[in-house]
Amino acid sequence: MSLFGQGRPFLDALPRQDRESLLSLGAPRSYDPGQVMLQERDTGTFVLAVRSGWSVVSVSTERGARLILALRGAGEVIGDLAAVDQGPRSATVTALGPVEATSISGERFRHFLSARPHATALIMRQFSARLRSADNERRSLASETVLRRLAVRLVELAERAGRAGKDGAVVVELPLPQHDLASAVGATREAVAKALRLLREQDVVHTGNRRVSVTDMGLLLLLAEGRAGPPPRGGPGVRPGSGAGPGAEPAEEARPDV
Structure with missing residues (x-):
């Protein structure tokens, strides 16, 4: 799995007007280094649109260790999987350094996507890229x-x-x-x-x-x-x-x- 998202980050790929509309739906949030931004298995559905800084995406293993899946930076939207399927968070996201983001409720994010098919296509492409990357990572770990x-x-x-x-x-x-x-x-x-x-x-x-x-x-x-x-x-x-x-x-x- 690549540590970084493939292609342009979601916010950067949106037309300027749509990007501004999405950010206007939320409220600014600041995170200190080491602060948990999203918690694995939490039932919240809000998304975070990262405006600056780096965060690390990780999951816990059965052995009690941590496996880092990805790094997410400016322009990325994190927490989108839980917002779309309304299931528990699949991973923990932690600020590597100071992070500035916009918090948007899952309901508002879903409405934003439903009104903009091109934005939905971008999210689906992102899901697909992560799935392919996960398959490659399993192959890498085994061989x-x-x-x-x-x-x-x-x-x-x-x-x-x-x-x-x-x-x-x-x-x-x-x-x-x-x-x-x-x-x-x-x-x-x-x-x-x-x-x-x-x-x-x-x-x-x-x-x-x-x-x-x-x-x-x-x-x-x-x-x-x-x-x-x-x-x-x-x-x-x-x-x-x-x-x-x-x-x-x-x-x-x-x-x-x-």
């Missing part, structure tokens, strides 16, 4: 190494939330600690720490406090595509076309998406 899944996540973060750094590096400064990165990969923190160590040893990334600098995007892309693998400890450098590689960690905690 890909932790290293490859981590590379995929780092490429996504660099492309969608990175900024240009020194010497061509791409710097990602989202407040996503290592245990959350592990939750986004679907692996243990120890397995992700080992994969990050391999990437640092090969000078593919540099890590800091909630900061990752991608110093070799080309090689990271090869790893994400499964066309390069790490060497044995003390061996030669990363080799394109070597598959998962002998130093890769096998997939851990492989389980279907919730």
